[in-house]
Amino acid sequence: MIKKSAGLACALLLAAAGVSAQEQVLNLYSARHYSTDEALYANFTKATGIKINRVDADDAGILARLKAEGTASPADVILLVDAARLYKGEVDGLYQPVKSKLLDDAIPAQYRGKATAEGTPWFGFSTRARVIVYDKIKVKREDVDTYEELADAKNKGKICIRSGSHPYNLSLFGAVTEHLGEQKAEAWLKGVVANLARDPKGGDTDQIKGVSSGECQIAVSNTYYIARLIRSSNPEDKALMERVGVVFPNQSSWGTHLNIAGGAVAKNAKNPANAVKFLEYLASADAQNYFANGNNEWPTAKGVKVNNPALTAMSGGGDFKTETIPLAAVGANQVKVQQMLDRVGFR
Incomplete structure (x- = not known):
């Protein structure tokens, strides 16, 4: 299911054309190259029944691919690992705004893109x-x-x-x-x-x-x-x-200084409801703990406690x-x- 190849993007495009938005699928372009995220994705599928098809690349490669694919892109969700690249995708018009009370309540404003009346372009899920x-x-x-x-x-x-x-x-x-x-x-x-x-x-x-x-x-x-x-x-x-x-x-x-890893719904998402559901899942306590304990990142969601001895020891007790x-x-x-x-x- 997971291949780092341009061919997979074509396969996703064909798959997207052959299924309706009501079927349970999510096409993910991810710059997160951490093996511990496998459990994160598996738990989402187990909880929701939504199958994840994933393309892996770096931030710049994902943004370039989205531009090249245009309206034909099969991508539903984009995960990037740098604030500047998240911002660039916003400026280049590669995301669609998201309206979600759950995300607005969970993710502090400094870890989100600039909200408009239409919604918020991207959300940071770990720092x-x-x-x-x-x-x-x-x-x-x-x-x-x-x-x-x-x-x-x-x-x-x-x-x-x-x-x-x-x-x-x-x-x-x-x-x-x-x-x-x-x-x-x-x-x-x-x-x-x-x-x-x-x-x-x-x-x-x-x-x-x-x-x-x-x-x-x-x-x-x-x-x-x-x-x-x-x-x-x-x-x-x-x-x-x-x-x-x-x-x-x-x-x-x-x-x-903090940098973030975050996500957005692709502008031309074929499964936008599933995409928002996935972003909301990333703000949940279970997913946030995967970020903290699996890849040694700090969660962004309010009220989530970190239980990672390495992070605590490094920062002299956890607060800085x-x-x-x-x-x-x-x-x-x-x-x-x-x-x-x-x-x-x-x-």
Whole structure:
């Protein structure tokens, strides 16, 4: 049922043409590449009888495919893992607005697209913090407890980070731009580039390993990568996490940056009722706990408690201050950010 191929999209299109909206099917385009989500989808089918046909791709690939398919697209639901890409899909008119009291009541406004009289374009269902990892032997915690200090001269030659143009960094930089303004944000990015220990490369786990190996002393990572290492039974991972410290930046100012994974109903959905039902399911306590315990993400739905020891340990008890700017505003800054990256030479 699940294949990462263009052929599956064609198969879904043929299937959509051959079944009526009353039959129990949902065609899902997903950028969530986490094996633990299999149970999430299976439980939805078990509870509702709605069969899920899934196409897997990254965020950019899904948005490009939706544009190419146009009105012929079989997609009912789109799941993406970055606020900027969720926003881009909204701007490009790839979603249809959703009216759901359940979703409006469950998901806080800062984790949703901008609502209109017609409804809300997308909803965030889980969050991950973008935090700073540091060498506990060589770096003082107080020297890396804000994002601003990543550009401070005291940290020259110490930083490992993945590509500046990766969506996770684009969203962080978009948030910093929202907080500081464009001029100060560009100066900050220039300072970060000056402090790099090496050219940007690899994923977040590679940055953490770079700190542990001594290649650098400071790195930036999404929290779920760190939680995986904390929960790992591999002795090398345990040794790695004993070497590094984790700080949730800006606790005394605007709070730590959060990114989201979220979903929307496709503009040309053939099964819109089933699509809304699926989004409502993702806001349920059962689904939210899958996000928290299966992939080490924080739930967005109000009143859901996290029972994940790795997340609790990492954040020093589970409570930390998060920024409250609307994630749609972060997405709106992406063009500016990319231009700034080009000007400062942040690859």
